[in-house]
Amino acid sequence: MDKKTACAHVPEPSEFEYTTRDAIIYALGVGARAKEDLCYVYENHEDFKVLPSFIVAPGFQAHTLMDWPGVEFDLQKVLHGEQYIEVLHPLPAEGKLKSEARVVDILDKGSGALILGNVTSYDESGKKVAIQQFSTFQTGYGNFGGDRTSPHEFKAATVPDRAPDAVIEQKTSVDQAALYRLGSGDMNPLHVDPQFAKMSGFKTPILHGLCSLGFATRHVIAAWAGNDANKFKAIKVRFSSPVFPGQTLVTETWRTGNRIIFQMKVKETGKVVISNAYVDLIEASERPTIPVDLVSKL
Numbered sequence: 001m002d003k004k005t006a007c008a009h010v011p012e013p014s015e016f017e018y019t020t021r022d023a024i025i026y027a028l029g030v031g032a033r034a035k036e037d038l039c040y041v042y043e044n045h046e047d048f049k050v051l052p053s054f055i056v057a058p059g060f061q062a063h064t065l066m067d068w069p070g071v072e073f074d075l076q077k078v079l080h081g082e083q084y085i086e087v088l089h090p091l092p093a094e095g096k097l098k099s100e101a102r103v104v105d106i107l108d109k110g111s112g113a114l115i116l117g118n119v120t121s122y123d124e125s126g127k128k129v130a131i132q133q134f135s136t137f138q139t140g141y142g143n144f145g146g147d148r149t150s151p152h153e154f155k156a157a158t159v160p161d162r163a164p165d166a167v168i169e170q171k172t173s174v175d176q177a178a179l180y181r182l183g184s185g186d187m188n189p190l191h192v193d194p195q196f197a198k199m200s201g202f203k204t205p206i207l208h209g210l211c212s213l214g215f216a217t218r219h220v221i222a223a224w225a226g227n228d229a230n231k232f233k234a235i236k237v238r239f240s241s242p243v244f245p246g247q248t249l250v251t252e253t254w255r256t257g258n259r260i261i262f263q264m265k266v267k268e269t270g271k272v273v274i275s276n277a278y279v280d281l282i283e284a285s286e287r288p289t290i291p292v293d294l295v296s297k298l
Helices: 003-008 020-029 052-062 176-184 194-199 209-224
Strands: 014-018 078-087 095-108 112-122 128-139 166-171 232-239 248-256 259-266 272-281
Touching (some): 014 052, 020 052, 020 209, 052 078, 052 095, 052 112, 052 128, 052 176, 052 209, 209 259
Antiparallel strands (some): 014 095, 078 128, 112 128, 166 248, 232 272, 259 272
């Protein structure tokens, strides 16, 4: 890893054009349902909205580390460590976005290197609409003498030492990763090809970490913002363990003002798959805002 070279590289901006169809396929890929989430999956709905986490699609397109100068990249040894997203303005139903990507730091974690990459996206008028940080862990490329921490990192949250205020549960489809890859543009074969998954150390293909993030985004918006995506401000997650398509995701949430701290578990195993996470809302409700059959109030 050559931090100086990587941080100095300035690639050409990435252009991303999408329609309502793309936004809908993404929403379905992160578990949106026609009955409960019609405004995210029907283009003629009077209040059609694009899920804020859809911004990962242009972000992922722009954040291409495979040929990045100064970065040693091996697709079979790469893990998505953390993700930060901040949406400054609601995403339009369709349009063109320009995204600028930069590597801002490379950390030496001993067993591997943690690459911090920032992506800033603009609409057609030049207005900044979102910023993201991808934290990518490259196993086997540590011990290069770099720093272990960075002032550029968006810090994770501390989960409260009390019972959650609300818990949202949703089962994923066995085809979830196959659908999500079409809506997000993340075509990594790890998530669909059994042989590639085995070469990467998994018995079967795993769900994209950003797909789990999309589920969590929906769950928090539904539970604490009246299912109004326009109240979303930011999300930070740490990916702790893989999810396999078909497993049930359980999002445990704690309200602390307009910040909803959460963690996500797999019901079948009890493992935490997203930890030390939060969603910042413009305005959070005082109580969960969806029916008790969908949210268990503890």
